[in-house]
Amino acid sequence: MKHNPLAVIAILLVPLPAASAVAVVDAPYTVAYASFGPINTAIYIANTDGGLERVLIEGSNLDMNPSFSPDGRWVLFTSRRDGSADIYRVKPDGTRLERLTDDPAFDDQAVMSPDGARVAFVSSRSGQADIWLLELKTKQLRNLTDHPGGDYRPALSPDGQ
Ligand SMILES: [Ca+2]
Numbered sequence: 001m002k003h004n005p006l007a008v009i010a011i012l013l014v015p016l017p018a019a020s021a022v023a024v025v026d027a028p029y030t031v032a033y034a035s036f037g038p039i040n041t042a043i044y045i046a047n048t049d050g051g052l053e054r055v056l057i058e059g060s061n062l063d064m065n066p067s068f069s070p071d072g073r074w075v076l077f078t079s080r081r082d083g084s085a086d087i088y089r090v091k092p093d094g095t096r097l098e099r100l101t102d103d104p105a106f107d108d109q110a111v112m113s114p115d116g117a118r119v120a121f122v123s124s125r126s127g128q129a130d131i132w133l134l135e136l137k138t139k140q141l142r143n144l145t146d147h148p149g150g151d152y153r154p155a156l157s158p159d160g161q
Contacts, residue, residue: 030092032056032066032075043077045092057094068092069112070158076100076110076119087121087134100134107132113156120144120154 029048034041040061046053057063062080069076074089081088087100087110101107105125112119119134126143129150133142145151 030068030072032068032077032092034064034066034077036064043075045075055094056092057090057097063088065109067109067111069116070114071116073116074112076112078108078110087119089119100136109153111154111156114158114160118156120156122152122154 031048032045034043041064042060043056043063043066044053045056064078066075066077075092076089078085079088084104085106085108087107090097103125105123107121107123110119110121121132122129123132130146131144131151131154133144
């Protein structure tokens with residue numbers, strides 16, 4: 001049988017199924033972000049396509065640095081709504097607002113553990129920027145880093161180890 005090179009070219013030009021590209025675009029993720037305005041800073045929630053953008057907490061002021069819990073059930077954030085910068089959490093629908101830290105120090109950049117039991121954050125309560133761990137059930141605090149260098153942006157491993 002004689003080989004026809006045009007037949008091979010035709011097969012290679014068949015487009016990939018559209019579903020493979022659409023699956024990424026339509027992923028049901030939600031994004032939380034802080035919007036810095038001239039008067040206040042509020043946290044917004046939106047779909048990854050930019051749709052359904054809304055203020056996370058009505059009337060919010062001086063809120064910043066949000067992060068979702070790994071299970072998507074909480075949004076952690078920093079706020080100066082009560083004076084000092086402290087860590088708060090709230091449901092993605094804006095309900096069940098809860099203050100997690102209450103200290104004159106600057107508390108910021110909170111992330112929740114995969115099991116939802118702990119929150120790691122940056123705090124200046126030791127006189128410098130260190131990483132701290134808060135047990136949510138007992139409210140017990142543990143200082144994880146303690147040296148003159150500034151420690152920022154904690155990240156908890158996804159496997160909890
Ligand atoms: Ca504080």
